[in-house]
Amino acid sequence: MQRLWLKITGSYLLLSIVFILVLWFFISSIIQNTYTDMTEDHLIENAQLVSEVITLGGLDKDRQTLDEWIARLNDEIDLRYTIVGKEGAVIADSESDIETMDNHLNRPEIEAVLVKNQEIGTSTRLSDTRDMSMMYVAIPVISNDEIIGAVRTSVSTESIENAIGAIWKTLSTILFIILLISVISAALLSYNITKPINRVINVTKRLQNKDYSARINANYSGEIGNLNTSVNALAASLQSHVNEIEESEKQLNSIMSNLVSGVVLINDHGEVVLTNHATERFLSKHTSKIEGKKFSLVFGPLGIDHLIESVIEDNVKSHDEAHIYFPEERILDVHIAPYYSQGWQQRGAIMVLHDITAIRRLEKMRSEFVANVSHELKTPITSVKGFAETLLSGDVPDEKTAKQFMQIIYDESERLNRLITDLLELSKIEKQAMPLKITDVDVNEVIKNSTLTISNIASDKNISLHLPDNDQPIHIEADSDRLGQIVLNLVANAVNYTSDNGDIFIDVKEEPETLILSVRDTGMGIPKESLGRLFERFYRVDKARSRHSGGTGLGLAIVKHLIESHHGEIHVESEEGVGSTFNVVLPKTQKET
Structure with a gap:
């Protein structure tokens, strides 16, 4: 914006200089012409005066008196006077000796009066007598209506030039003062014009640099005021739009970031x-x-x-x-x-991009579930149907065989019953159709009561059950029945997969906020590739042993859901041929839901 101020001031300065120069030459020309004309008129007036004095005083007949009078006249008036006779001879001169002066009839001003009979003769030329530039004016001397000679007045052009030079100096001073005032006025005017524009430019630069709070706070009238109002309105509108864009961008970024x-x-x-x-x-x-x-x-x-x-x-x-x-x-x-x-x-x-891995895995699990259920139901149903048909056909050789067939039918129906019961219970747990009854529970007491039902089976296999050494009550908030079911299923699973003469260790460890229940056996162990699928429905590590033991393949799935309903976790550590350890982590207090 400094450049605009300089441009305006410089342009005004240049325009002022051109105007002053034109005015200078115009005025100086007028002054010079006017002063020259005034000098000429003054010479004419003095020449006429001298002519009248000569005529009226009869000085043309008394040349000695004329010379004396002309000499005195030169002392009083700073002009040169020359009296020329009719034939061009110099009769008298206020400054020079007439004896040394030649005939003046050939002088332009004298020739114009005496030869051409003009009323006034003028010329500006180099004086032969004084060797300087002079302005001459001559008029005829008339006596009895007859030209008897001429009176010439002259003045040095140097005096004219000096007088005009003095006028020029005064004029130059005045014009310089006018130029100076004009430049100062132009600078102040351009500053007052560019100052509000500077404010507008500063605000627009701040807007360009994304400072949308920039405003013009100065009050101006006229077009500048309208410009300031428009810029402020534009800045406010721009700030509003930018805020909307930023808000929309934040919303979009938030949505994009949180999209699964x-x-x-x-x-x-x-x-x-x-x-x-x-x-x-x-x-x-x-x-x-x-x-x-x-x-x-x-x-x-x-x-x-x-x-x-x-x-x-x-x-x-x-x-x-x-x-x-x-x-x-x-x-x-x-x-x-x-x-x-x-x-x-x-x-x-x-x-x-949608991640459908879980959906595909669930579809696969459902497909496998349907196949597993069909397979699990088909085996006992086939057995029941086959032995029942044999009994109905009457082909049973003796009562002992018939009774054995009926026992098989009963065992398979019990297996069907357990399978259906476990399926219904698992379904209720998953749908949370069986709400937990949270009470203060002694974990050691639950372990003792739960292991009583499985101790006979363990004894038949000569498996030793090692309960927690600590007989002191350990209390947590839980559903007593569901906690007992968790312990029973884990211990039963350990018994099923532990060989004769093995050991099962049940231990409880308290943490500040949690309780860790562990069931460790010395059984066959679990392969690493099976650990990730261990809690799936109907998944069996050793299918032959599981069916032989009468398991439904749903026990660990039920255990996992019951633990999760208590906001707990279950972890498995196992090594083939060494044994497995199931660690159940339960919070001591249940969160209100």
């Missing part, structure tokens, strides 16, 4: 321009390794780059599934669609 589905935006050049945390999690890559990269480099390993390319080129939607195997196996449901800018101009593609 991955969102990817790809421009028409095939570059990833936007992604979210879910996509980073799915691809196990940081945003810096996704955004700005070609989609073929990012999604090529998933085998969906051709789908993205077809969406961008053909402007159609696409859907498929993609598999990721590192760092863990995932199944992604991929939806790709074109996205558009204003005017429905295609700008690229938007892709949404």
Whole structure:
């Protein structure tokens, strides 16, 4: 803005100088012409006066008196007077000796009067007598209507130039003062003009630097005031729009960050321009390794780059599934669609990634559950049906065999009953149709009561049950029946998978906020590949032994759900041929729900 101030001041200065120069030459020309004319008129008046004095005083006849009078006249008036006769001879001169002066008839001013009979003769030339530039004026001397000679008055042009020079100096001083005042006025005027504009520029620069709180706080009238009002209104509107955009951006970022589905935006050049945390999690890559990269480099390993390319080129939607195997196996449901800018101009593609690994795993578990239930039901039903048909056919050879067949039918029906009962109970637990009755429970007492029902089976296999050494009560908040069911199922599972003459250790350890119940056996152990599926329905490590023992394959699934309903956790440690340890971690107090 300093440059604008200088431009205005400089332009005004230049204009003022041009105007002063024009005015200078115009006034100086007028003054010079006017002063020259005034000098000429003055010479004419003096010449006329001398002419009248000569005529009226008869000095033309008394030349001695004329010379004396002319000499005195020169002392009083700073002019040169020359009296010339009719034939051009110099009769008298106020400054020079007439004896040394030649005939003046050829002088332009004398010639104009005496020869050409003009009323006035004038000329400005170099004086032959005085050797300087002079202004001459001559008029005729008339006596009895006859020209008897001429009177010439003259003055040095140097005096005229000196007088005009003095006027010029005065004029120069005045014009310089006018120029100075004009420049100062122009500077003040341009400053007053540019100062409010500077304020506007400063505010616009702050707005450009994203300081949307900038305002013009000065009050001006006229167009500047209107400009300030408009800029303030523009700044307020811009601030409002920016706040809305920032709020929308925060909302969008919050939504994008918290989406469990991955969102990817790809421009028409095939570059990833936007992604979210879910996509980073799915691809196990940081945003810096996704955004700005070609989609073929990012999604090529998933085998969906051709789908993205077809969406961008053909402007159609696409859907498929993609598999990721590192760092863990995932199944992604991929939806790709074109996205558009204003005017429905295609700008690229938007892709949404849904993690359907859990859904596919659940579908697989359901399928396996149906197959397992069918298999578990089919075996006892086949046995019951086969032995019943044999009994009904009458082909049983003796009563002992018939009784053995009926015992098998009874055992298989009991197994069916246990299976159906466990399924119904597991279903109720999962649906929370059996609310817990939370009371203050002595864990040691529950362990003792629960192991009584399984002690006979353990004794038959000569398995030693080792209960907690501490007989002191250990209290927690829990459902007594459900806690007993957890202990019973874990101990029964340990008995089933522990060989004869083995040991089962039950221990309780208190922590500040939790209680750890552990059941350790010296049984066959569990392979590492089976640990992750141990709590699935109908999953058996040793299917032959489990069926032989009459297990339904639902005990550990029930245990896990009961522990989770108590806000606890269960962990398994096992080594094949050494044994397994189930650690149940339960909070001492239950949260209110």
